[in-house]
Amino acid sequence: xxxxxxxxxxxxxxxxxxxxxxxxxxxxxxxxxxxxxxxxxxxxxxxxxxxxxxxxxxxxxxxxxxxxxxxxxxxxxxxxxxxxxxxxxxxxxxxxxxxxxxxxxxxxxxxxxxxxxxxxxxxxxxxxxxxxxxxxxxxxxxxxxxxxxxxxxxxxxxxxxxxxxxxxxxxxxxxxxxxxxxxxxxxxxxxxxxxxxxxxxxxxxxxxxxxx
Ligand SMILES: C[S@@+](CC[C@H](N)C(=O)[O-])C[C@H]1O[C@@H](n2cnc3c(N)ncnc32)[C@H](O)[C@@H]1O
Numbered sequence: 001x002x003x004x005x006x007x008x009x010x011x012x013x014x015x016x017x018x019x020x021x022x023x024x025x026x027x028x029x030x031x032x033x034x035x036x037x038x039x040x041x042x043x044x045x046x047x048x049x050x051x052x053x054x055x056x057x058x059x060x061x062x063x064x065x066x067x068x069x070x071x072x073x074x075x076x077x078x079x080x081x082x083x084x085x086x087x088x089x090x091x092x093x094x095x096x097x098x099x100x101x102x103x104x105x106x107x108x109x110x111x112x113x114x115x116x117x118x119x120x121x122x123x124x125x126x127x128x129x130x131x132x133x134x135x136x137x138x139x140x141x142x143x144x145x146x147x148x149x150x151x152x153x154x155x156x157x158x159x160x161x162x163x164x165x166x167x168x169x170x171x172x173x174x175x176x177x178x179x180x181x182x183x184x185x186x187x188x189x190x191x192x193x194x195x196x197x198x199x200x201x202x203x204x205x206x207x208x209x210x211x212x
Contacts, residue, residue: 006073006074006096008159009072009077010076010077013052013074013076013077018053020191021158022157022191022192023052023116023188023190024053024190025188025189027059028056028059029186030147030198031145034145034184038145042064042066044065044067044110045111046067046109046111046112046113047069047070047112048071049071049113050072050099050114050115051077051081051113052072052077052078052081053077054115056115057081057092058085061085067093068091068092068093069092069109070092070095071095071099099130100121100129104133105137106136107137107138107140108139109137109142110142110143111142112146116147116149116198118170118173119149119164119165120160122161131173132211134177135174135177135178135211140206143203143204144178144202144203144205145200145201145202147199148162148163149164149196149199150164150165151166153196153197153198166199167183167199167200167201170183170199171203176209177205177206177209178204178206179204180201180203180204181202182202183199183200184199185198
């Protein structure tokens with residue numbers, strides 16, 4: 001794991017409350033709408049990549065999902081989220097790590113979720129490592145729900161440059177192992193009142209293509 005990368009996020013989470021982070025919203029509504037549409041069984045293993053302090057984990061627990069992992073570079077963010085959950089935190093798998101070099105179980109997850117993480121990967125090698133990790137860890141027939149800034153979204157976030165995607169360019173980052181099954185556009189209103197356009201894709205892990 002890159003110490004520079006993780007310390008950027010640890011410092012940010014230590015210094016800023018939720019309302020001071022542009023990506024905060026009380027619930028990840030668009031992610032939840034897309035996840036609900038998949039009608040996954042309650043025991044389906046799920047991983048929220050770069051979950052940070054988001055409330056997705058509570059919303060998934062509330063829906064009755066029993067096998068939820070939350071991964072993030074920032075131990076500070078995960079500690080805050082654990083504290084917020086109280087005793088429920090014991091029902092979640094917490095992983096501190098960099099998704100571009102994470103060791104994940106093979107073919108395990110039925111759902112991979114990422115809101116506002118992949119777009120920070122400006123380096124082509126990092127994007128390839130992320131895509132390979134996803135292809136390795138998601139089971140055949142499993143899904144990925146990924147939300148990034150849209151082509152008319154911001155060019156920077158939290159002091160870092162970001163890549164921007166439409167549905168086609170985002171899905172192509174994960175081909176051929178994943179095929180697109182749905183996409184949407186979401187307008188996020190930041191806590192300070194600005195609008196940020198997001199592209200979401202729902203991808204399915206093909207069973208006829210093994211990982212590279
Ligand atoms: C903009 S925040 C989004 C947080 C959360 N997904 C949400 O929607 O509220 C990006 C998160 O990704 C994490 N992150 C950034 N790069 C990462 C990487 N390479 N591996 C794992 N997590 C990463 C950061 O620590 C941060 O929590």
